[in-house]
Amino acid sequence: MDHERYIDLISRDIDKDLSEDEKKELDYHLQSCEECSSYYQDLMADKAILDGMVVHELKDKDKKQIEYNMKNIKNRMHKMKKYLPYAAGLIIVLAIAGTTLSNLFMMGRSDDSASDSGSGYPGFESPEQWEGEASQEDIARNSDGGNQSDVENVEISREFDVSKIVYRGNISLYTEDYKETADRISTLVLSQGGFIQEASANYYDVAAERSEKAGYMIVRVPSEGFSETMKEIESYGDAVRSGIASTNITQQYQDIEGELDSYFIQEERLLDYLSQAESINDMLSIESELTRVRREINHRSTMLKNWDKEVAYSTININIYERTLPTSKVQTPFEDFGRRIREAFIQSVNYLLKLIVDASIMIVRLMPFAVVAVGTVYIVRILLTKYKK
């Protein structure tokens, strides 16, 4: 027989929680089960005894004491709350101070790294290019020698042969009249003693029934007038991009010069041997070697000449874009609408990504403060709880 079930039913019956069917089932079982019947009667007796116990009440003074305690805690909490803004302010100040100090530290590092890598310098496509090439500004500063703070740079410049540097310049110009600008550049270059190496112009459609002229020029100007020429060309229009690059070829130049000297000595000796040769075979072999040496001499001489030419005449790449002014035609503002939207979207995405990265860094940076703040709050809460008690 499942007494456990009936024990539960008896307990619930005492509490009047049984359904009619359960009650009938229990009554039927109690008639036949003496053990359960006895248990039922005992439980009823226990309940009867437990019923009617005295209700204990607080004395009035105890109630007053409770009210007093609650009011007291309220007042204490009110006082504590007065200090909360100060505590919060202190934490914020600490966080800001920590962040600022951290920023200053990071800025110092980034300045160093920027000066090391030379990133962002105009006219250089990549840091590698910058590392491989000395800038004209550096050269100018090094050659200056008047600034005592740059003593170290001046010392370096003395070991540095500035005569074997190849300069290159890049300029992008917006101009209102392509032909006039191109003519002015040609005149300038020729007047400087330079020449035009390459030039090209073409028309392209920028909108319906409207075309613009654009082109490029590669000019060579004497290195002495390179900087002045660059500045002059930039003034011929709206320069949107301008950059200078230089390559120091002193080392290679000196190597080739050395090799050339060596070959000249070889040539002299071979000529000497040739004059003293007695047999045809000796003459032929010396002639053959002499031919090889002269080929090497020619090759290196050409290289040096080309380098001399590169050094003597700097190269300037000029991109010229003709920009029509709004005069007789109505210009639609939507001609580069798609591009502008795309650029704006990309800028926003980049900004958002930067924001996320900055926020992540800021969160990580504030973590130590958060740990301290949480710990402080936890301790204050424990103290408050004890204080209230």
Next chain:
Amino acid sequence: MYEGVKVMGINESNLIKDLKKGKNEAFELIVKEYGNKVYNLIVKMISDREDARDLTQDVFIRVYNNIDFFRGESSFYTWIYSIAVNCSKDYWRKKKEYFSLDNIREISDGENKTESTAETNELRAIIFAEIYKLDTNHREAVILRDIMGFSYSEISEILGVSQGTVKSRISRGRYKLRSCLQSLNVYEGGNKDGS
């Protein structure tokens, strides 16, 4: 039987709002309304009137401190009783569940002095003492039901367990209690009707 727990003679939501604001009238009202009920519950739970007074103060302080956390998911009065029960359980743990028989006799007297014979009071004290020997879950369930007279649903809210669990704990608690009383031959003198 304690009947007062089922009657709410006050506007509960206003009382809660005023408590959150820290109004002095709310403190007076809550102590007036629940002070005796909480005290009586704690007395029955721990069988020590002096300590029950201190615990009652703790309960109201906890109520005030935690009033912001009351979300109204249960009745306000069952929430207060749940705090009282938790305070009592903390007390049990600290006191290592030692219950003095003298204290038990003191708190288990009958309400009606003319009907409460010394023998019945003694029987009640014995039953009480056995109730305190039950394990915590069964003890609190039996006290809340058989001594305090809370319904299954109220006990469910106070203890934060399902009604099925409440029924089971009460049934098991009563069975264990009866087994203990059986071994003591409590009703040997033919006092099954409690008279």
